[in-house]
Amino acid sequence: MALLARQLAGAVVGPFDLELEAGRCTVVTGPSGVGKSLLLRMLADLDPCRGEVSLDGCSRSSMSGPAWRRQVTYVAAEPGWWADRVRAHFDDLEAVRSLLPDFGLADKLLDQPVSQLSTGERQRMAMVRALVRQPRFLLLDEPTSALDADTTLQVEAAFQRLKQQGMGLLVVTHNEAQAQRLHDRRLRMTRQGLAEEARA
Numbered sequence: 001m002a003l004l005a006r007q008l009a010g011a012v013v014g015p016f017d018l019e020l021e022a023g024r025c026t027v028v029t030g031p032s033g034v035g036k037s038l039l040l041r042m043l044a045d046l047d048p049c050r051g052e053v054s055l056d057g058c059s060r061s062s063m064s065g066p067a068w069r070r071q072v073t074y075v076a077a078e079p080g081w082w083a084d085r086v087r088a089h090f091d092d093l094e095a096v097r098s099l100l101p102d103f104g105l106a107d108k109l110l111d112q113p114v115s116q117l118s119t120g121e122r123q124r125m126a127m128v129r130a131l132v133r134q135p136r137f138l139l140l141d142e143p144t145s146a147l148d149a150d151t152t153l154q155v156e157a158a159f160q161r162l163k164q165q166g167m168g169l170l171v172v173t174h175n176e177a178q179a180q181r182l183h184d185r186r187l188r189m190t191r192q193g194l195a196e197e198a199r200a
């Protein structure tokens with residue numbers, strides 16, 4: 001299973017060529033403002049773009065945006081919420097409860113208003129929200145930017161388990177130690193484009 005992007009370009013970034021594989025983690029680093037978030041958003045069909053994107057040979061243009069995003073899911077560093085209560089964002093509460101411990105989240109948070117969650121709890125709950133829909137590729141934008149060191153490691157362990165289950169991960173991070181821990185493959189984004197970085 002592979003997610004392929006060819007000549008993917010937006011108004012201000014690209015073109016990028018990229019291939020993501022199932023069960024592997026690709027880490028993208030690069031200076032602030034260079035276009036990393038835009039790359040993830042274009043892959044998830046959230047920002048207008050040109051180029052070809054396909055999943056296992058099936059073109060993105062052959063399916064609806066929501067159908068595509070179910071399989072290729074973007075999680076923002078500062079995710080949006082559309083209801084007051086956490087539990088209103090979930091259909092299958094049993095599936096959610098089974099995921100919460102992996103992310104160090106307590107069941108009781110489901111009964112709280114989103115506004116009462118800490119920034120780090122919201123960040124982790126957004127990952128759970130994405131995972132209950134069982135995407136094939138998860139595009140994570142600075143996924144632990146609001147977390148302490150121990151919780152960061154806990155979340156990274158969850159990423160490793162997801163990989164073992166066959167999920168493909170694309171992680172954008174400014175945390176060099178995290179990039180070292182997580183990557184199977186590393187790419188660096190500059191104004192000139194995306195370039196492979198050798199595994200250290």
Ligand SMILES: Nc1ncnc2c1ncn2[C@@H]1O[C@H](COP(=O)(O)OP(=O)(O)OP(=O)(O)O)[C@@H](O)[C@H]1O
Pocket residue numbers: 011012030031032033034035036037038039047
């Ligand atoms: N929808 C948009 N239309 C036009 N320009 C945009 C849009 N979204 C972001 N930009 C601009 O594109 C550039 C890249 O933004 P992006 O958020 O992808 O950077 P980034 O590499 O993720 O940065 P950071 O590491 O600071 O999060 C920025 O200059 C930003 O202002």
